[in-house]
Amino acid sequence: MKIENPNPIEWRFSERAQQLQSSFIREILKITQRPEIISFAGGLPSPATFPVERMKQAYDTVLTSAGKVALQYGPTDGFPPLREWIANQLSQNGAKIVPEQILMTSGSQQALDLLGKVLIDEGSRVLVETPSYLGALQAFSVYRPEFKSVQTDDHGLVPKSIDAVAEGARLLYSLPNFQNPTGRSLSVERRVELVETCARLGLPLIEDDPYGALSYKGEPMPKMVAMNPDGVIYMGSFSKVLTPGIRLGYVCAPLPLVRRLELAKQAADLHTAQLTQMVVHDVVKDGFLDQHIPTIRELYGNQCQAMLDALTEHFPSEAHWTRPEGGMFIWVTLPKQINAMTLLDQAIAAKVAFVPGAPFYANEAETNTLRLSFVTVPPERIREGIAILGQLIKAML
């Protein structure tokens, strides 16, 4: 029954498929997962924070009480009670978000893909921060936009710099809380200015917010979507506050857009698993996150502080770094003559890993930057790893 193939296929890929590149981070992770390596390279949350027992209980509850429904096909937009819960969470400061604005997605990465699919034509201008989240650059790249970098400073995105690059732009992508990769957060004043600027320009503003709840000090910052629900597209995720492996995120968008996103999702994967949504609703509906999130904040906050202390002790005075008040990352800027890729080679030889900053830039990269994650490494290993990096950097100066 085996058929000989007289004419082997010469694979002809679409033009967009030729844009596809593997995430540099995922490639590094393959190298750095060996246990002897102290890895600050990960973007993964700490498994120590996963509420395994609560999840197990919820799977049991949902499968016992509604197994046949949970295991059947479901609506493309998502499980209604969970969408309602999310809409209520987002209805802050007098803003009213309705459940019809919520589309459940298979992780918030899928929301990025759907937004790219629905808003970007080949050559469309897309505005991003400098640097920006790599997964967003990767998702949008498939649709072949022209990226324009919006200026940032030590306080994050500079709203005044938008006008200069806004002409014809289809969207501005921002990550205002404890940004990946820099750990920076936008001040309330900048948020207002950013929302006002985009509103004035009629420019859709994406507010990607996976880390907003992970504030070590004080209350979370106000959400931009609540300032202008007609102009801001909000993306949320259960990956960092619950667990990432279940792949559950959502997008909240103005109605004309969310209906398009829903159609795109229908064609892309029909819907996100009902069971997953019902389980997460069972977990979050009675306030579980109010007790759970503080335990994540405490763990990450302590490790962040350990890293900041170690940086002060071991890094040369010519280096600078951010001092995040939440999230998972610290961003280091080294003297210009040091290339973080070269440093990475030496670091891996010394059994320490991190992610060089260059892949996070849509346009011209600053090659003397690097991203450090502190969330999966205990304090003593953080001190050890930072000491090694500090020695290597000093030797390069």
Add this chain to the structure above:
Amino acid sequence: MKIENPNPIEWRFSERAQQLQSSFIREILKITQRPEIISFAGGLPSPATFPVERMKQAYDTVLTSAGKVALQYGPTDGFPPLREWIANQLSQNGAKIVPEQILMTSGSQQALDLLGKVLIDEGSRVLVETPSYLGALQAFSVYRPEFKSVQTDDHGLVPKSIDAVAEGARLLYSLPNFQNPTGRSLSVERRVELVETCARLGLPLIEDDPYGALSYKGEPMPKMVAMNPDGVIYMGSFSKVLTPGIRLGYVCAPLPLVRRLELAKQAADLHTAQLTQMVVHDVVKDGFLDQHIPTIRELYGNQCQAMLDALTEHFPSEAHWTRPEGGMFIWVTLPKQINAMTLLDQAIAAKVAFVPGAPFYANEAETNTLRLSFVTVPPERIREGIAILGQLIKAML
């Protein structure tokens, strides 16, 4: 903090987003989910077949033994033991499929989307059966191909008709077992001829196989991927043999293609839920499906027979229909003067629903066709519903 919006957004969608249409079937389903309606419209498997207890046990087992791993981010290509299990299942008749060829997807709908993304440029020629699976037409449409319909007869796709439309084609999409919507299966001879034709033309052949295991009589037919693993792209799913709500499917493709699909998946949603894959592996690894699938076959086979008997009794002699030996659907061809859309309006008024055939055609539609699903309706309701349809059709003649 609420910001007035001086310039409401005029949403500008991408050209591809303007192709997006809601699936006609999903629209009909909204109307026909009322319990008083006898619905032959669904494409959903019967929840009576869902192994809820076995799934519950597997969630408990996996979360107990490996909860932190199951709830963490995972590899884009999928959970290795499940990919290995699938590769072994597909290695039939002397063909050797390796796990590296398997990419796990969020339902097989996602495989369609990824294949479209990676293989179709605007205007690319894509060959489909007449009629074809609506979800595939919908997924590919996003990438704006030129569909060319390949001729079919009572025995399914006619391989000899391919050459006439093959020039420049990027792929041929086929559903050889108990096709959705017609219920037809390709004979072994036609499979060989189809694989040989595509191999001769260097044309990638997609073998979409959600229903292959649901054969009421005798053994499943040989898979085309085993005849030519270098030229056939196989798509499988756990939706019809286990449960659809977990959204788990896979694609098996030659290595150059599967690596591109993996990159596209990384950008689209990073990976499919680890927990889901580990649970399904736990369920299938010791042969559970060997006992479970026969129970689905028996249920569907009895209901299929009940519908075939009722059609013979109640439909006019001018109507013709397929006699499936597996799967979920019967395809009816009415006399040319009857428009199935008109019939549907009358049928819904009489509390019976089905799906008109027209949306399943990529090009010119035969409006006198309709699809009937028998899997979620008990035999006595099948007889009642078919009797009503038969009366309406006879009155229209």
